[in-house]
Amino acid sequence: MKLSLATRIFLGYALVLLTFGAVSLFSVAELHRNRLEIRLVSQGYLQLSQDAAALETFQTSQEKDTERVLEQNSVETRRALIRLASLYYAPQMAQRLEAARAKAREVLTFAPEGEVPFVMELDSRFAELARNSQAYGHAVEAVFTALASESPESQEVARATNELRQLESAIGRELRVLRATLTNRIRERVDGAEERERRTGLTIIALSIMAIGVGVGVTAWSARTLRPVRTLIEGVSRIGRGDYSAQLGVRGEDEVALLAREFDQMARSLQAREAQLKSQAEALMRAEQLAAVGRISAQIVHEVRNPLSSIGLNVELLQDAVDSAQFDSQDTATEARELLSAVTHEVDRLTDVTEQYLRMARPARPDLEPEDITAVLDGVLDFTREELVRAGVEVVRDFAPGTPRVLADQGQLRQVFLNLLRNSREAMPTGGRLTVATIPQEGDVEVTVRDTGNGMTEEVRRHLFEPFFTTKEGGTGLGLAVSQQILQAHGGSLSCQSIPGQGTTFVLRLPRA
Template sequence: MKLSLATRIFLGYAVVLVTFGAVSLFSVAELHRNRLEIRLVSQGYLQLSQDAATLESFHTNQEKDTERLLEEGSVETRRALIRLARLYFPSLMAERLQAAQARAREVRALAPSGEVHFVQDLESRIGELSKRYQAYGRAAEAVFTVLSDETPAPEAVSRATTELRQQETSIGRDIRFLRAALNNRIRERVDGAEDRERRTGLAIITLSVLAIGVGLGATAWSARTLRPVRTLIEGVSRIGRGDYSAQLGVRGEDEVAVLAREFDAMARSLQAREAQLKAQAEALMRAEQLAAVGRISAQVAHEVRNPLSSIGLNVELMQDAFERATFESPVDAREARELLAAVTREVDRLTEVTEQYLRMARPPRPSLEPTDVTDVLASVLDFSREELERAHVEVVRELSPDTPRALADEGQLRQVFLNLLRNAREAMPDGGRLTIATRVHDHELEVALQDTGRGMSEAERSRIFEPFFTTKEDGTGLGLAVCQQILKAHGGALSCQSEPGRGTTFSVRLPRA
């Protein structure tokens, strides 16, 4: 199974994380174990040792009190000491033993499994001491009874005292053994904890070094895995310097190899694109040459306009002269007049063409003033009404009465609308419907002219604003280009939407005044 680059790096660092995690878990486990050990010693065995020391101290004091009682010669004093011993000693000793037993049970609850047997042995020893103290209490009571007499019998005192001393010696020995066992256990646990702490420290150091080694190995493996990236960067740098022939040639199936192959493909694509851009640059140069030809044409048109005016004036004079002239036959007169009319038409057509060329070459600067667009549209529509009616074009006006004023040159705006109306009429040779609507935006005013003509293809629509491009047999291709220039000079825009067979919509946008 082939692993991706990200997966391999992830697995490498996952091993590092698992290794460090194992070290951390081991450290936490050992710390927890040491904490339990400290708790067992501090809250368990030390407290029991203190209880045993208290029992030993209490028992030693009791032995001293017994000696004092035996040595006391005053009957009243002995009786007072006996009353105090009966009142305090049994209850205090029972309380100490009960507290020790309760603490032993608490220690057994928190002791590990290896220590339960020792704690149970402690409990049994403390229980045995409780029984022994009950027998000791009976022996002490016998001594107290004998010593309470004013003249106690020496034999009775000797028997009772001998038994009491045997009980005291045996109980004292058991208490010392209990305390010694606790102290030995405490030393063993402390020594074991110290030894375990040393071994744990060595183990943690060893595992940490191992984890660091694994981390360094994973880093070296990741660096080796990412080594092709350097080759990729060098190849990309060569491509950035324009050396599209550079091929990286990185092999493999990981992401870097796939990316390198994609860069190789991109370099080949850029090489092809560079050739294409070179061809486009040559085409742009040809277009600039054509633009220069257009400027020359405008200059020629400017030079031709004055002679055309003279020709038109002379033709009008000739027409006036022909009205007064006589011809040999009516046929000759009709032919002469038809020739002059044809010359007049051609002069008018050439004059219009030269005017369009001149407007394209040197568009006049607009005089922007707040203008009522609806009034301009209404005026243009009234002017073109007869022409539109003859072409069977139905005009639908959707002009908002509260349309705000636009910042425009009224004369140039009339020229734009007249051109768009003429184009709409010519797009509907068999008649149709022309809808004119105004829309108000935040900072602009929009006028939409929608016809139901034959529409345009996408290729035609993308070129309609190019100078000299036309789909009409007798068109110059300058009308829409001039309209676009005018609206750009106004700070507005002219756009077109069209579909073949579904009509065309021209949108005029003007800034609000």
């Protein structure tokens, strides 16, 4: 089960509260136990021990009184003292024993379960003392009876006296044992309480340290859990500054991780959108440049084309006149013909330049028909074979079998391929390898023209398709711009890949027929 971030943090701090609550409950429980122990000792065993000591003192005093009575020579005096003892001792002893038994029964109400048998044993001992006290009263009566006669029998008096002394000794011994038992029990409970208090203190310290450790651990875990929030804030700040390459890379399944992944996706989308806008801006800039070139070219063509035609016609007429004219020497005739040939060459070159400007200014709308792209490439390569061979260029045709037809204007497509082949030849002045390949794609056909020339830098490649940009001496910088314009009009594209020192590859894409 996946828990939310808030739930996990709540559970962590709930664990801390439970830990400290457990420590507190343990401390309260131990304090309550110690309070019961103190009450048991102070209000129970200690008072019972005091009662036992008072009974023992009372019994000792009675034994001494009995000795003094029996030492009296006067029978009348002994009778009176024994009578006084029977009227005083027995009721006092019974009253004190009853009070001690009541205290023992009271102790039973708050004594721990483990102490109940001991308290009940104390109660039974007090009951036994009460019975012995009653027997002692009867023994006192027996002695009184034996001494009451005018001539007491010495044997009867001795027997009654002996029985009285035995009962006194038994009661005294029982009281001493009872008091010693209570004293030992008090000592045991006090020692146990001290040991338990020491263990309780150590346990509370250990539990407190553990609770603090749990608290620190939960705090560290919470800080670690919330750390992606800081990363997210930094990423948002970078996006705000225009850096769309920010990627958080937060893992997990909580809300922050999901938000971070959505943020990464948004950053990628913004980066792609920015690249698209940049590409569109560049395309718009090129379109504006081409529009300006178009306006300028139309004006140039209008102003230059007709004079060039007239110059060309007049040069042809001059050539005819030179051919039929008489010269003083053959060198003069040859020089005149060379000058006219140079003028004709320059006029043709200017005518070609004006035609390029005219195509840039008024691009012809392509007449799209299903064309066999491999046949068009074969025709262009055959046409330029001699030129490429003279330049020392080896041509490799890597056409995929069953390359589908494309929608294209064959004439414009030949113009593009001728321009690319000429550029590749010029990029390999000392010869090299030219590879032309076709690669069928899902919705279009890809044509690659790869040379092994010197390649170009990234800066050059970035401006390669801009009008009037050229790295060749005497170049117009319109060939690749016109080629890209033609392919875009076909619904395709033209791009370039180049590495300095490793050659250049032009990639054309044309839609399938």
